[in-house]
Amino acid sequence: MIDSLIKKNIPSTEDSFKYYYNTDKNNYGVNSITSEIIAIFKGTEMVSEVEDSNQCILVTDKTNFYSNAGGQISDIGVISNQDLTFKVENVSSYHGYVFHHGLLTKGKLTCNSIVNMDVEKEHRLSCSQNHTATHIMNSVLRKLLPYAAQRSSHVCPSYLKFSFSAKAQLTDEELEKIETLVNQTIQKKLCVLRKEFSFEELLIQPNAVLLRGEEYPEVVSVIFIGELDCNEAVSIEPCCGTHVHNTADIESFVLIPSKSQDATLENSNVSLDVHLDLLKQIKATLKECHIKTDAPLRDLKEFETLFERYEDEIK
Numbered sequence: 413m414i415d416s417l418i419k420k421n422i423p424s425t426e427d428s429f430k431y432y433y434n435t436d437k438n439n440y441g442v443n444s445i446t447s448e449i450i451a452i453f454k455g456t457e458m459v460s461e462v463e464d465s466n467q468c469i470l471v472t473d474k475t476n477f478y479s480n481a482g483g484q485i486s487d488i489g490v491i492s493n494q495d496l497t498f499k500v501e502n503v504s505s506y507h508g509y510v511f512h513h514g515l516l517t518k519g520k521l522t523c524n525s526i527v528n529m530d531v532e533k534e535h536r537l538s539c540s541q542n543h544t545a546t547h548i549m550n551s552v553l554r555k556l557l558p559y560a561a562q563r564s565s566h567v568c569p570s571y572l573k574f575s576f577s578a579k580a581q582l583t584d585e586e587l588e589k590i591e592t593l594v595n596q597t598i599q600k601k602l603c604v605l606r607k608e609f610s611f612e613e614l615l616i617q618p619n620a621v622l623l624r625g626e627e628y629p630e631v632v633s634v635i636f637i638g639e640l641d642c643n644e645a646v647s648i649e650p651c652c653g654t655h656v657h658n659t660a661d662i663e664s665f666v667l668i669p670s671k672s673q674d675a676t677l678e679n680s681n682v683s684l685d686v687h688l689d690l691l692k693q694i695k696a697t698l699k700e701c702h703i704k705t706d707a708p709l710r711d712l713k714e715f716e717t718l719f720e721r722y723e724d725e726i727k
């Protein structure tokens with residue numbers, strides 16, 4: 413696909429629009445944009461048009477969709493105009509081109525059509541909440557366990573998963589402390605800011621979190637939590653992901669240790685699953701149970717189902 417795009421001299425996708433969004437709870441959303449379809453693929457074959465009900469891949473001249481990167485899963489949403497509706501299910505990016513994978517549910521797609529790009533806001537907000545929470549947790553861990561090193565993270569709408577290596581398995585007290593400190597940081601209503609840095613400049617910042625073995629570009633996008641100041645910020649991490657604009661937008665944080673802790677005395681891989689919305693859902697279910705006193709058995713069943721769902725996800 414990349415070769416076909418390069419042969420046709422198609423310029424790379426302008427994707428800075430993914431960072432234009434509000435995280436104010438009453439007005440949350442990613443700004444919609446208008447773009448031109450510049451390439452369509454069916455499988456790996458470049459085509460000039462696609463009919464109704466077909467799975468295909470679109471490249472537009474610009475996009476506001478976030479593609480899978482930095483452990484955060486991509487946006488979903490809709491690309492449409494009065495004649496067509498294309499449901500975006502996944503977004504990937506290679507060599508500067510952004511590929512929107514999805515299903516044409518209405519009309520006909522043709523190259524050079526002008527379309528509206530609408531990112532699903534709830535999905536994006538949840539990913540942004542979980543991504544900022546990942547940075548906060550990383551900073552808390554570094555303070556509590558200076559030798560802990562992040563291995564990987566996975567950020568999706570319903571949870572974040574954070575894996576790191578530590579010298580020993582965490583105790584219940586340590587886990588509780590991490591959860592408390594993360595929640596305290598959230599409640600401080602700290603601003604979350606993005607700033608471009610040259611990698612060389614970032615290397616000399618003592619508090620910046622850099623992943624071992626990771627290759628960074630010459631200019632990196634850095635997320636600051638608290639202050640736009642390398643000595644005062646709570647967290648400084650190079651990151652291409654999307655974030656809330658204030659820690660208060662995360663609302664709450666629940667930490668669940670993974671069942672698959674692999675502990676050895678020297679080096680244990682500890683994985684933590686953090687379900688930000690679990691607490692909210694439990695609270696909502698409890699409230700419903702309380703209100704619907706005429707149907708206690710059914711509500712109890714709902715509660716069990718909720719826990720089973722999370723238990724399955726953790727496995």
Ligand SMILES: [Zn+2]
Pocket residue numbers: 482543547649650651652653
């Ligand atoms: Zn990040």
